[in-house]
Amino acid sequence: MPTTHAAVRMTANxxxxxxxxxVTYVAARLALELSLSPRLRLLxxxxxxxxxxxxxxxxxxxxxxxDELHRRVHLEALVLAFPLTLLLIMTLGxxxxxxxxxxxxxxxxxxxxxxxxFYAFGLWRAWKRYL
Amino acid sequence: MxxxxxVLRAEREWxxxxxxxxxxxxxxxxxxxxxxxxxxxxxxAFRLAHLFGVSIEEIFEPDAPPLP
Numbered sequence: 617m618p619t620t621h622a623a624v625r626m627t628a629n630x631x632x633x634x635x636x637x638x639v640t641y642v643a644a645r646l647a648l649e650l651s652l653s654p655r656l657r658l659l660x661x662x663x664x665x666x667x668x669x670x671x672x673x674x675x676x677x678x679x680x681x682x683d684e685l686h687r688r689v690h691l692e693a694l695v696l697a698f699p700l701t702l703l704l705i706m707t708l709g710x711x712x713x714x715x716x717x718x719x720x721x722x723x724x725x726x727x728x729x730x731x732x733x734f735y736a737f738g739l740w741r742a743w744k745r746y747l
Numbered sequence: 748m749x750x751x752x753x754v755l756r757a758e759r760e761w762x763x764x765x766x767x768x769x770x771x772x773x774x775x776x777x778x779x780x781x782x783x784x785x786x787x788x789x790x791x792a793f794r795l796a797h798l799f800g801v802s803i804e805e806i807f808e809p810d811a812p813p814l815p
Contacts, residue, residue, distance in 0.1 A: 683772040684788050685779055746779045 630674030637667035645725065685746060692745075693738030700734040701727075749808045752781045755799045770794055 641664040648660055679690060708722055756766050763781070767774040772791065779785035780795075787795070796803045 683776050684791060685776040685785055686773060688785075746784050747775060 630671050630678050633667050633670035633674050637664055637671045640664045640667050689739060689742040689746065692742035693735050696738035696741060697731065697734035701731055704730055748783065748786055748810055750780065750783065750806055751808075752777075752795065752806060755801070755806065756781075759799075766798075769798055 644660045644663050648657060652660070679687060682690070704727060708717065708727070711717055712722075756763070761769075763777045764774045767777045770777070770791065776785065776787075776791075780787050780791075792803050792807065795806055799806065
């Protein structure tokens with residue numbers, strides 16, 4: 617039986633929790649600049665995990681609802697993004713040993729935006745190939 | 748791999764979106780298959796063949812001849 621296009625595209629499931637995760641992360645990042653008790657700092661640091669889990673569930677459901685080409689595009693984006701992430705972590709690790717990196721300049725929190733950029737670049741590259 | 752998908756679709760006066768709906772795939776997928784940028788899975792190829800009432804070989808033609 618024919619279905620609508622919406623049935624085979626990424627559904628809106630991950631969008632709202634994804635935005636909530638992003639807002640929670642930025643809020644946590646800013647809140648951790650303040651002088652707070654260690655226990656509160658720990659809670660704030662772990663707070664983004666909850667919305668992230670909801671976003672992850674939405675992404676998985678969204679991927680399952682896609683057709684084969686859309687799944688392939690996301691797979692190719694991952695195939696590009698994952699090695700680039702490995703390369704970034706490897707390079708930073710070696711640079712840390714070689715010249716020493718300040719945690720204010722390079723730490724886990726600085727890697728996060730790169731992962732999003734790598735995945736977005738992978739998506740753009742894959743779509744360019746098929747469209 | 749060449750294919751006759753655009754011709755078969757035109758014969759039935761279906762738009763890409765209409766064909767996509769009938770196949771439960773996205774319009775982008777139909778377009779990518781038609782332009783030869785994406786080779787569909789065997790499952791989708793069978794669904795196309797069934798929908799148009801032809802064999803898979805009547806839709807898709809390999810670039811190289813099959814191995815002996």
